[in-house]
Amino acid sequence: MQLLRDILDKQVVDREQVKIGKVDGLVAELRQGKPPRVVAVELGSIALARRLGARPGRWTARLAARLSGKKQARPHRIAWNKVRDIGVDIEFDIDVRRTKILAWQSWLRDHIVGRIPGA
Amino acid sequence: MKKLLEISLGVVTSVGGFLEVGSMATAAQAGALFGFQLIWAIVLGTICIIFLVEMAGRFAAVSHHTIADGIRERFGFNAFLWPLLAVLLVNFLVLSAEIGGVAIAAELATGIGFQWWAFPVAFLAWLLLWKGTFGLIEKGVSMLGLITLCFVVAAVMLKPEWKQVAVGAVPSLPQHDTANYWFMAVSILGASISPYLFMFYSSGAVEDQWDKSYLGTNRAIAGLGMSFGGTISVAVLIVAALVLGAHGVNQVDDYNQLPLMLIPVFGFWGFVLFAASLGIACFGAALEVALQQAYLVAQGFGWTWGEDLKPRDDPGFSLVYTLTLFLAAVPIALGLDPLRLTIFSMALTAASLPLTVVPFLFLLNDERYVGQNRNGVISNAAVIFVIALGFVLAVVAIPLQIFGGT
Numbered sequence: 001m002q003l004l005r006d007i008l009d010k011q012v013v014d015r016e017q018v019k020i021g022k023v024d025g026l027v028a029e030l031r032q033g034k035p036p037r038v039v040a041v042e043l044g045s046i047a048l049a050r051r052l053g054a055r056p057g058r059w060t061a062r063l064a065a066r067l068s069g070k071k072q073a074r075p076h077r078i079a080w081n082k083v084r085d086i087g088v089d090i091e092f093d094i095d096v097r098r099t100k101i102l103a104w105q106s107w108l109r110d111h112i113v114g115r116i117p118g119a
Numbered sequence: 120m121k122k123l124l125e126i127s128l129g130v131v132t133s134v135g136g137f138l139e140v141g142s143m144a145t146a147a148q149a150g151a152l153f154g155f156q157l158i159w160a161i162v163l164g165t166i167c168i169i170f171l172v173e174m175a176g177r178f179a180a181v182s183h184h185t186i187a188d189g190i191r192e193r194f195g196f197n198a199f200l201w202p203l204l205a206v207l208l209v210n211f212l213v214l215s216a217e218i219g220g221v222a223i224a225a226e227l228a229t230g231i232g233f234q235w236w237a238f239p240v241a242f243l244a245w246l247l248l249w250k251g252t253f254g255l256i257e258k259g260v261s262m263l264g265l266i267t268l269c270f271v272v273a274a275v276m277l278k279p280e281w282k283q284v285a286v287g288a289v290p291s292l293p294q295h296d297t298a299n300y301w302f303m304a305v306s307i308l309g310a311s312i313s314p315y316l317f318m319f320y321s322s323g324a325v326e327d328q329w330d331k332s333y334l335g336t337n338r339a340i341a342g343l344g345m346s347f348g349g350t351i352s353v354a355v356l357i358v359a360a361l362v363l364g365a366h367g368v369n370q371v372d373d374y375n376q377l378p379l380m381l382i383p384v385f386g387f388w389g390f391v392l393f394a395a396s397l398g399i400a401c402f403g404a405a406l407e408v409a410l411q412q413a414y415l416v417a418q419g420f421g422w423t424w425g426e427d428l429k430p431r432d433d434p435g436f437s438l439v440y441t442l443t444l445f446l447a448a449v450p451i452a453l454g455l456d457p458l459r460l461t462i463f464s465m466a467l468t469a470a471s472l473p474l475t476v477v478p479f480l481f482l483l484n485d486e487r488y489v490g491q492n493r494n495g496v497i498s499n500a501a502v503i504f505v506i507a508l509g510f511v512l513a514v515v516a517i518p519l520q521i522f523g524g525t
Contacts, residue, residue, distance in 0.1 A: 009192045009199075011421050022191065022421035043421075051196055088183045105422070108434040118250055119430040119437070 001086075003038065011089040012043065012078070014096040021101065023090065024048045025075060040077040041090075043101055047075035068103070076101045122336055129340035130347060132261045133172070136319065137348025139404030140220030141213065141310035141465045143397065144458055146352045147380065148371045149303045150359030152296065155279075155287030158353055160304045162288050164311025165349030167508070169341050170501040171476065174483050174494070175317040176337035179324035182488040186321040187418040189488060190478045202474040203419055206314050207412065209471050212464035213315065214408040214447040218244075219457025220401030223374045227394040234454045241448035244405050248440050253326050253426035256410065260403045267351050267396045273384040274354035277361045284357065302519040305512050306462050309469030311349070312505065315411045318475070322414040326425060334492065358384075374458050409447075413440040463520070470516040472509030476502065 001007070003026055012020045025042030046064055050057030065073035076099065078092050085091040096102055113119050142161075149157040175186050182189065191199040222236035247256065293300035320341075329337070362380050363371065371377065377397075381389030410426060417424035417436040430437035451457060480502050483494040494502070 004195075009195055011188065011192075019421055019423040022196075024196065048196060052200075105434050108438060109431050113434040113437055114431050116249075116430070116441075 006086075007041070007090070010086075012041070013089045013091050014094050015084065015091065016095070017089075017091070018096050019089075020092075020096050025050065027077065038080045040079050042075040042077055044076045046073070050075075072100070125336055126339045126343070128258055129336065130344040131265065132257050132323075133320075133340060133344025134261065134264055134267075134347045134351065136261065136316055136404065136407055137168075137311075137345060138264065138267050138351050138400045139213075139310075140216050140397070140401045140457070140461050141306075141313070141468075142348075142352045143220075143355055143400065144371075144377075144461045145303065145306045145310045145465055146355040147359040147363070147377055148462070149307060150356035150361075151363040151371045152369050153293065153300060153303070154360045154364055155283050155357065156291060156293065157300070157303060157307060158284060158287035158356060159290040160307040161311060161349055161352045161356065163290075164308045165345055165352075167308075167312050167501070167505045168316060169345045170498060171312065171317045171479065171505065172320050172345060173338055173341035174479055174498060174502070175321040176324050176329070176341060177334060177492055178482055178489060179321040180329040180333045180337060181331055181490060181492045183325065183330075184488065185325050185414065185418050186318050186478070186482070187415050189482045191419055193482055193485065193488075194478065199419060202478070203415065205471045205474045206318070206415060209464065209468050210315055210408050210412050210415075211443065211447055212460065212467060213313070214405060214412070214443060215450050215455075216457060216461040216464050217401045217405035217408060218444075218448050219451045219455075219460060221398050221405065222451055223457055224394045224398030224401065227378055227390070228398075233457065234452050237448040237451035238445070240402070240405070241444045244402065244409060245441060245444045247406060248410060248426070248444075249430055249437070251426070253323070256406050256426060257323060260399075260406060263399045264403050266392070267400050269381065269385070269392045269396060270351055270354040270358055273381055273389075274357040274361075276384050277358060279357050279361060284353075298519055298522040301515065302466065302522075305469050305516050305519060306465040308508070308512060309465035309467070309472075309516075311352070312472060313468055314471065314475040315408050318415065319407050319411040322411065322418070326427070331492070355380075372458070405444075409440045409444045412443045413437070466516045466520055469509070469512040471513075473506055473513055476505050476509055480506065 008023050008026060010023050012023055014020055021043040023041045024044060024047035026038060027040040027042060028036040029039045030036050046057060046060050049060035061073045078094060082092045082094055083090065084093045146161065178189060179185060184192065190202060218237055218240050219233065221240045222233040225236040225240070226233040358380050362383050363376065368376055378390050378393040381393045385392055413436050414424060416439045417433070422435045423433045424436040425433060450460065480499065482488055483498065486493060
């Protein structure tokens, strides 16, 4: 398996097959005397912006902090040891409702989309 | 039997997707000014789109990825950003043009100026997407699109010299208005080879849960559906050449000239048929383009998407088509001439082709996605041809826009 080819930019789903996002970044741990090890995947706009460059990354982080609090100034992470299956999608053994990853979609549902009749 | 039904539905759907304001306007303009001479551009565009649609469907059926998913996964986010932005822009202009097309049809029917119709049309389209299912959009609306067959009837009843029609299918050099000739050829190719068409098709294949057993169906739908669509476009061109051109209307620069096309054949009903064809074809296309815009964003960023879900279950997806539709109505409501917008966006579509078609060459030859079903020599040659054509079009579209555009 090649990380950049086979993991990065793949669709991520949770254990209920809910689409969470794409693998926007990978986090590896450097270890003394041993090869690096993947510890987590990153999702969300900050991780994406960082791939375009350091500056867009900083701007997006600052914007996220201003919009939704200091805690949101870092990308969402899912630990690599939660991986359950890698096929068309990557399935993680988590329940997305217990994370903040889709908080903005919930906000949209509660404040905008849900208020339009027929939603 | 079930497959046969599936194929015929698919063919009807692709006719609905193929024929829209762009192909109608460009074919009518070309027919009025150059007679049958530009038929080859429609034929060439149709052959290209058959290959691309077949590949998009095959890719979706075998890999269970849409084209947008595939491009992002295979090339990474930074590369995906370029086709994403290009297609979002082109789709937006095309959507605006389609809304303009429906608005003109409404003006023809009621006499109330087209600007006033932009928002009602956008609202009606939004309502169908908001409440409807994929099946309703795909089958119901495009079934109505069969009304555009009236152009084929008219073309046959006008008894063209079929030998001349056949001569037009072979590319030839213009005797007059050279820049305009090539600009129209570019616009016709842009109208036939629309990225939204093959991207929408791959999303539809995933929505309908296609698998490898659909490969034959896919091939039949792509081949027959796009050929039917192309045939109707050629019919529009023939009618325009025989009616408009023969009555001295060479320069179609006002949409009010267009309904004259069907009157010599059908009398007053020709006017009604024209308005209905324009309205329905553009409305169907507007639905598909708006939906494709939402598909593209949702698939690109990995959100939940699906036209069969309730908007509250895919809020991001629903919000994209909602915003797109209403924003696209703004230029028309401000009175931007829909015909000029159409021709302009078709040329821009042609210029954007390399960005969306180059990925096909990689995706359809990658065993990790398509396994045994990867492209053969002919399909690859077709993709390379479309890419080369796209590059030429991209280079010539802008100067021609300045020198030859209407």
